[in-house]
Amino acid sequence: MIHQIRHPETRNTKHETPNTKHQTQLIVKLFDSHCHLDDTAYRNDLDAVLDRARTAGVDKIMTIGVTRRTSRIGVGIAESRDGVYATVGIHPHDAKEGSEKSVDDLRRLAEHPKVKAWGEVGLDFNRMFSSREDQEKWLIRQLEVSETLDLPLVFHERDSNGRFVEILRERFRPGRKGVVHCFSGTRKELETYLRIGLSIGITGIVTVQGRGAPLRDLVPFIPLDRLLIETDGPYLVPVPQRNKFRCNEPAFVRSVLLKLADIRGETPEELARATYENACRVYSINCS
Numbered sequence: 001m002i003h004q005i006r007h008p009e010t011r012n013t014k015h016e017t018p019n020t021k022h023q024t025q026l027i028v029k030l031f032d033s034h035c036h037l038d039d040t041a042y043r044n045d046l047d048a049v050l051d052r053a054r055t056a057g058v059d060k061i062m063t064i065g066v067t068r069r070t071s072r073i074g075v076g077i078a079e080s081r082d083g084v085y086a087t088v089g090i091h092p093h094d095a096k097e098g099s100e101k102s103v104d105d106l107r108r109l110a111e112h113p114k115v116k117a118w119g120e121v122g123l124d125f126n127r128m129f130s131s132r133e134d135q136e137k138w139l140i141r142q143l144e145v146s147e148t149l150d151l152p153l154v155f156h157e158r159d160s161n162g163r164f165v166e167i168l169r170e171r172f173r174p175g176r177k178g179v180v181h182c183f184s185g186t187r188k189e190l191e192t193y194l195r196i197g198l199s200i201g202i203t204g205i206v207t208v209q210g211r212g213a214p215l216r217d218l219v220p221f222i223p224l225d226r227l228l229i230e231t232d233g234p235y236l237v238p239v240p241q242r243n244k245f246r247c248n249e250p251a252f253v254r255s256v257l258l259k260l261a262d263i264r265g266e267t268p269e270e271l272a273r274a275t276y277e278n279a280c281r282v283y284s285i286n287c288s
């Protein structure tokens with residue numbers, strides 16, 4: 001099947017199907033547990049993106065908020081589409097714009113039945129788009145608010161040097177559900193997250209030759225019932241799509257699945273079923 005790709009970013013690329021022959025032979029249901037459908041990259045062809053996802057077997061998608069505005073857009077997208085759900089939250093990069101008013105607006109937005117989690121929230125001391133103080137303050141505040149709503153968390157962590165884990169130990173009530181998305185930490189961090197009861201989201205980084213090597217070493221240590229797959233679209237295009245497309249999209253989560261199955265020695269069907277059920281369980285979505 002040939003799909004026309006109309007992203008502005010991919011206008012100059014060849015028009016080819018996102019899936020390889022091998023991939024299209026797989027008959028499985030997939031859950032892209034983390035992407036950003038509000039992104040301007042999808043503005044002109046969101047329906048085509050969702051069609052391609054469905055053709056690739058992706059029948060559930062979680063679109064993630066990072067600010068008040070993107071959360072609002074995400075909920076609007078989820079509202080009118082089957083199989084699309086949304087989160088609300090303030091990303092650590094945007095913590096500098098955090099306020100009680102914005103948290104309050106998100107709390108109201110979270111009452112929508114399609115909102116299934118709070119996030120992404122966390123700490124990112126890599127690029128420091130917001131100060132450490134602001135990041136910690138709004139992470140803690142959002143942990144509190146989401147607890148009153150009994151919502152699971154979508155966490156983002158990068159280079160927090162143990163501070164993120166410290167805050168979770170103090171503030172994340174045992175038994176709460178959540179996922180550390182786009183995991184790229186150490187073995188020690190992985191073990192801590194698992195002990196806390198969190199699930200682990202794996203992106204297309206795992207498919208990338210050099211950059212994905214440390215992650216590929218750790219992937220076998222993630223129990224099958226804690227593993228989620230995600231695109232984080234429009235970012236992080238996986239291999240092999242990386243060679244042709246500049247914009248990631250939910251259909252490409254298949255490449256993450258196939259790579260993980262290969263590394264872990266599981267069949268793609270088995271891994272698809274497990275990651276689908278895991279995402280449904282973490283987000284309290286009816287799996288059928």
Ligand SMILES: [Zn+2]
Nearest residue numbers: 120156181182
């Ligand atoms: Zn993130």
Ligand SMILES: [Zn+2]
Nearest residue numbers: 034064120232
């Ligand atoms: Zn994200």
